[in-house]
């Protein structure tokens with residue numbers, strides 16, 4: 001009897017997860033799509049990120065080639081936090097004499113804007 005009850009409870013729990021998971025996932029996806037779109041806008045904006053001045057980025061026009069093309073970012077930065085730190089301008093990730101602006105350290109972009117840019121370039 002006790003066993004049967006545990007079984008029934010387990011089945012309910014599985015059913016509940018199956019029912020709720022897709023909804024949560026879909027909501028997170030929409031939020032993420034919005035953040036990615038905002039990040040793209042910031043990255044491409046000539047007065048904000050202006051990443052295109054130096055980097056080739058898929059979908060962007062008139063890119064410069066002072067920096068490396070921003071492609072396969074997930075592969076090159078499996079740790080998203082490291083990518084954030086790189087763009088923020090953590091001194092230990094800085095390349096000597098690089099033109100890459102330390103966006104966070106020099107307050108060119110806010111932390112929130114950098115987070116959005118990271119979400120966008122992580123899709124490249």
Ligand code: HEC
Pocket residue numbers: 043049050051052053054055066067068070076083086087094095098099100101103117121
């Ligand atoms: C004035 C030129 C310039 C601008 C503007 C610029 N970068 Fe860079 N970036 C560079 C250079 C040069 C490098 C390579 C040397 C280094 O790592 O600092 C680089 C490196 C990087 C790297 C590391 C690439 C790798 O292969 O590890 C990332 C990521 C990056 N930039 C992202 C950005 C993003 C995002 C923006 C816009 C918010 C941006 N950069 C704007 C010049 C620039």
